[in-house]
Amino acid sequence: xxxxxxxxxxxxxxxxxxxxxxxxxxxxxxxxxxxxxxxxxxxxxxxxxxxxxxxxxxxxxxxxxxxxxxxxxxxxxxxxxxxxxxxxxxxxxxxxxxxxxxxxxxxxxxxxxxxxxxxxxxxxxxxxxxxxxxxxxxxxxxxxxxxxxxxxxxxxxxxxxxxxxxxxxxxxxxxxxxxxxxxxxxxxxxxxxxxxxxxxxxxxxxxxxxxxxxxxxxxxxxxxxxxxxxxxxxxxxxxxxxxxxxxxxxxxxxxxxxxxxxxxxxxxxxxxxxxxxxxxxxxxxxxxxxxxxxxxxx
Amino acid sequence: xxxxxxxxxxxxxxxxxxxxxxxxxxxxxxxxxxxxxxxxxxxxxxxxxxxxxxxxxxxxxxxxxxxxxxxxxxxxxxxxxxxxxxxxxxxxxxxxxxxxxxxxxxxxxxxxxxxxxxxxxxxxxxxxxxxxxxxxxxxxxxxxxxxxxxxxxxxxxxxxxxxxxxxxxxxxxxxxxxxxxxxxxxxxxxxxxxxxxxxxxxxxxxxxxxxxxxxxxxxxxxxxxxxxxxxxxxxxxxxxxxxxxxxxxxxxxxxxxxxxxxxxxxxxxxxxxxxxxxxxxxxxxxxxxxxxxxxxxxxxxxxxxxxxxxxxxxxxxxxxxxxxxxxxxxxxxxxxxxxxxxxxxxxxxxxxxxxxxxxxxxxxxxxxxxxxxxxx
Amino acid sequence: xxxxxxxxxxxxxxxxxxxxxxxxxxxxxxxxxxxxxxxxxxxxxxxxxxxxxxxxxxxxxxxxxxxxxxxxxxxxxxxxxxxxxxxxxxxxxxxxxxxxxxxxxxxxxxxxxxxxxxxxxxxxxxxxxxxxxxxxxxxxxxxxxxxxxxxxxxxxxxxxxxxxxxxxxxxxxxxxxxxxxxxxxxxxxxxxxxxxxxxxxxxxxxxxxxxxxxxxxxxxxxxxxxxxxxxxxxxxxxxxxxxxxxxxxxxxxxxxxxxxxxxxxxxxxxxxxxxxxxxxxxxxxxxxxxx
Numbered sequence: 001x002x003x004x005x006x007x008x009x010x011x012x013x014x015x016x017x018x019x020x021x022x023x024x025x026x027x028x029x030x031x032x033x034x035x036x037x038x039x040x041x042x043x044x045x046x047x048x049x050x051x052x053x054x055x056x057x058x059x060x061x062x063x064x065x066x067x068x069x070x071x072x073x074x075x076x077x078x079x080x081x082x083x084x085x086x087x088x089x090x091x092x093x094x095x096x097x098x099x100x101x102x103x104x105x106x107x108x109x110x111x112x113x114x115x116x117x118x119x120x121x122x123x124x125x126x127x128x129x130x131x132x133x134x135x136x137x138x139x140x141x142x143x144x145x146x147x148x149x150x151x152x153x154x155x156x157x158x159x160x161x162x163x164x165x166x167x168x169x170x171x172x173x174x175x176x177x178x179x180x181x182x183x184x185x186x187x188x189x190x191x192x193x194x195x196x197x198x199x200x201x202x203x204x205x206x207x208x209x210x211x212x213x214x215x216x217x218x219x220x221x222x223x224x225x226x227x228x229x230x231x232x233x234x235x236x237x238x239x240x241x242x243x244x245x246x247x248x249x250x251x252x253x254x255x256x257x258x259x260x261x262x263x264x265x266x267x268x269x270x271x272x273x274x275x276x277x278x279x280x281x282x283x284x285x286x287x288x289x290x291x292x293x294x295x296x297x298x
Numbered sequence: 299x300x301x302x303x304x305x306x307x308x309x310x311x312x313x314x315x316x317x318x319x320x321x322x323x324x325x326x327x328x329x330x331x332x333x334x335x336x337x338x339x340x341x342x343x344x345x346x347x348x349x350x351x352x353x354x355x356x357x358x359x360x361x362x363x364x365x366x367x368x369x370x371x372x373x374x375x376x377x378x379x380x381x382x383x384x385x386x387x388x389x390x391x392x393x394x395x396x397x398x399x400x401x402x403x404x405x406x407x408x409x410x411x412x413x414x415x416x417x418x419x420x421x422x423x424x425x426x427x428x429x430x431x432x433x434x435x436x437x438x439x440x441x442x443x444x445x446x447x448x449x450x451x452x453x454x455x456x457x458x459x460x461x462x463x464x465x466x467x468x469x470x471x472x473x474x475x476x477x478x479x480x481x482x483x484x485x486x487x488x489x490x491x492x493x494x495x496x497x498x499x500x501x502x503x504x505x506x507x508x509x510x511x512x513x514x515x516x517x518x519x520x521x522x523x524x525x526x527x528x529x530x531x532x533x534x535x536x537x538x539x540x541x542x543x544x545x546x547x548x549x550x551x552x553x554x555x556x557x558x559x560x561x562x563x564x565x566x567x568x569x570x571x572x573x574x575x576x577x578x579x580x581x582x583x584x585x586x587x588x589x590x591x592x593x594x595x596x597x598x599x600x601x602x603x604x605x606x607x608x609x610x611x612x613x614x615x616x617x618x619x620x621x622x623x624x625x626x627x628x629x630x631x632x633x634x635x636x637x638x639x640x641x642x643x644x645x646x647x648x649x650x651x652x653x654x655x656x657x658x659x660x661x662x663x664x665x666x667x668x669x670x671x672x673x674x
Numbered sequence: 675x676x677x678x679x680x681x682x683x684x685x686x687x688x689x690x691x692x693x694x695x696x697x698x699x700x701x702x703x704x705x706x707x708x709x710x711x712x713x714x715x716x717x718x719x720x721x722x723x724x725x726x727x728x729x730x731x732x733x734x735x736x737x738x739x740x741x742x743x744x745x746x747x748x749x750x751x752x753x754x755x756x757x758x759x760x761x762x763x764x765x766x767x768x769x770x771x772x773x774x775x776x777x778x779x780x781x782x783x784x785x786x787x788x789x790x791x792x793x794x795x796x797x798x799x800x801x802x803x804x805x806x807x808x809x810x811x812x813x814x815x816x817x818x819x820x821x822x823x824x825x826x827x828x829x830x831x832x833x834x835x836x837x838x839x840x841x842x843x844x845x846x847x848x849x850x851x852x853x854x855x856x857x858x859x860x861x862x863x864x865x866x867x868x869x870x871x872x873x874x875x876x877x878x879x880x881x882x883x884x885x886x887x888x889x890x891x892x893x894x895x896x897x898x899x900x901x902x903x904x905x906x907x908x909x910x911x912x913x914x915x916x917x918x919x920x921x922x923x924x925x926x927x928x929x930x931x932x933x934x935x936x937x938x939x940x941x942x943x944x945x946x947x948x949x950x951x952x953x954x955x956x957x958x959x960x961x962x963x964x965x
Contacts, residue, residue, distance in 0.1 A: 117473045117476050121406050220376070258370060262372070
């Protein structure tokens with residue numbers, strides 16, 4: 001039955017799954033640490049290129065390439081984080097943006113490694129031993145599993161002591177320092193995890209679409225993620241995940257009006273921001289809270 | 299309307315959404331293209347080309363007695379968006395034939411999509427040679443290309459550039475720009491020294507540093523490879539600097555928006571090789587270009603011509619196949635011998651056609667077709 | 675190395691840089707006083723250019739008359755932005771403004787594309803073919819006008835912020851919104867005025883610079899990134915800093931592009947930003963709405 005579901009819808013499902021991973025990456029930094037990181041595309045690109053190159057040039061098994069992507073993402077988070085995480089919030093935004101765009105220039109010009117603007121084509125799909133992920137239904141199932149695992153790991157992090165420390169630093173940094181929290185270490189840890197999540201998403205992207213180019217490092221991914229995380233409900237667990245699904249589906253749904261699509265998207269976006277600023281997750285949970293407090297008030 | 303009927307309608311719509319719209323009587327051609335984004339000017343031309351082709355065909359009775367229509371979806375020239383657009387066109391809009399995207403990266407990403415879907419795709423704009431290498435015998439049998447690729451264009455450009463000793467390159471930093479320059483260097487070999495190579499981002503508007511450099515280094519020629527919008531800015535600033543060395547390769551001399559700049563007489567040594575030029579006078583081209591210019595207040599860009607011919611060739615193949623069955627249409631395409639505006643279109647073993655190319659030079663302030671070069 | 679090449683690159687860099695500074699002043703003002711990042715800055719620039727083109731083409735106004743009228747209209751647009759974006763998000767997190775201004779930029783880009791089409795347009799100006807030759811250095815007429823406008827608006831703005839009542843109120847708001855209310859300054863009124871001035875300054879830049887290139891709906895994207903770079907390098911919220919930082923960026927880009935290659939020109943802006951933020955986070959001139 002799943003084979004007769006429109007490949008288009010399956011495609012949207014897979015992309016939504018990939019974006020769930022990316023959203024976890026940004027939500028950890030923005031929602032839980034209070035730091036707007038525009039470095040997500042950098043990690044996505046690094047993960048995508050690493051996994052693709054290892055597969056194409058060395059024929060590595062995907063279990064290896066995915067781990068490599070995760071490690072590279074985490075390491076990059078630490079490397080970028082050390083100089084940038086001690087800056088003010090505003091400066092952090094700009095440094096992450098600049099670093100990402102610089103990395104894009106490197107990817108475009110290190111032609112021997114990345115083929116530059118030509119990109120990498122014919123990237124084989126994920127393969128674990130003799131088991132290949134072939135076809136959209138298999139990919140959708142894979143992304144559901146991977147996204148679920150990702151959410152699980154995310155939940156573990158944010159409900160742990162480390163997660164609570166992150167929130168403490170976000171809400172009141174001087175107080176957090178006073179209680180003995182090493183701010184730099186916590187933020188580095190978060191940034192490393194953020195890098196890992198995004199790199200994994202990038203690797204999945206590369207093997208699914210089978211084509212990547214330096215455009216992956218561009219601002220459009222950050223743009224989409226900002227919408228998903230903030231309007232989904234920054235700092236909540238399920239909000240951004242919901243945001244990832246809603247805002248992957250929305251631009252596709254708007255394709256029924258091909259010319260007006262982008263304009264409608266902008267208008268809807270503005271509407272969401274003005275009327276649902278705390279995000280979908282909080283808006284949806286509000287009636288529950290009201291009912292609970294109404295009961296309590298009685 | 300009874301509640302039962304409404305329920306049925308809703309169920310049908312939902313089913314159509316999930317499983318794909320039921321096929322209508324119309325024959326549909328679809329293509330992704332840059333409706334928005336930096337290439338939207340060209341996306342506009344793509345749409346106009348399709349509109350004209352569809353109108354003309356329907357006026358002549360349609361295809362196999364059925365009406366022809368087209369759907370264009372926004373890809374912003376990005377591979378991921380192009381794939382999403384194509385997936386929608388193929389499974390929701392149920393197009394019978396797909397046309398390739400503008401940007402080569404996007405078209406490359408589409409190739410596996412059409413192979414999986416088993417629907418033919420006619421590439422009429424993207425020029426990256428890799429697309430040909432991957433199509434036809436031993437590769438993707440669903441992809442056909444009507445436009446010359448950069449290998450073919452490059453051969454003619456290199457031949458024309460044979461006299462220059464020093465060349466400076468100004469190209470967009472994309473697959474198109476990089477490949478075209480690489481091919482030029484390979485062809486010219488040791489005969490020419492490449493004094494400088496500058497790859498600019500496609501949205502760049504300011505070329506002062508490079509033009510200043512040329513004013514000082516005085517290369518014999520400046521090889522330009524960029525899309526129109528950018529190239530026109532280069533020409534404007536070139537004029538301001540009072541440079542005189544020829545612009546060669548693919549400067550946008552063909553664009554109707556630069557005719558006044560050409561008329562200044564300052565570009566009289568520049569030349570270019572293009573798959574198409576709307577001012578080329580022939581009965582066939584007039585039949586296409588004149589109504590286009592009248593309706594859209596602009597002469598057709600080569601992307602408009604590409605999409606127009608793409609639609610025509612697709613319709614021709616469907617007619618010869620006698621149905622819209624994908625395999626039948628594909629086989630009909632292989633056997634194509636379509637009388638195109640610039641010459642006959644037939645496909646070789648790599649499903650690449652060898653259309654005539656135009657070598658154009660600026661003479662006395664206007665662009666003229668110096669010769670029609672065979673694409674073989 | 676050719677002396678005339680170096681001189682010309684320097685002259686280009688200076689004029690391009692003053693243009694960057696002029697374009698960034700509006701952004702610096704809004705950021706300095708309202709503390710809000712306006713992602714629609716580039717689209718305001720683009721809209722201003724298109725409005726000027728429209729006034730000249732459809733109503734037959736001269737460049738000068740069209741310019742003046744366009745400034746008034748764009749100040750109105752600034753007011754709209756205040757009502758639609760800055761005021762509703764005045765007390766909310768900075769993320770709301772980012773998203774709201776992002777939404778406005780998408781709306782403006784697509785509205786212009788739908789109304790005017792995607793075909794590149796041109797505005798003719800009286801100075802476009804006027805060149806000045808100083809020795810071997812070529813100075814372009816329109817760019818000289820941009821430079822003159824940049825310097826003039828900097829001076830006028832600094833006088834305004836220092837000498838007038840409203841200007842002082844704006845600087846007060848930059849220091850503390852809460853304190854403003856305590857001394858009877860209405861933050862909402864200041865927000866409106868700042869937004870209008872920011873838009874008008876951006877429109878001034880557009881009117882002067884856009885005719886040098888072709889107009890198309892996407893032209894704003896580059897402007898906003900360049901303006902951010904200038905604002906960061908100069909010191910966020912520092913209006914005078916923006917002009918000088920613009921010059922620094924313009925000159926650096928010119929030499930990098932001319933001597934090393936286009937790639938280095940693109941990269942030097944980012945490299946400068948990163949270097950600035952790591953070595954001197956408050957920017958070259960520090961962080962306050964100083965004049």
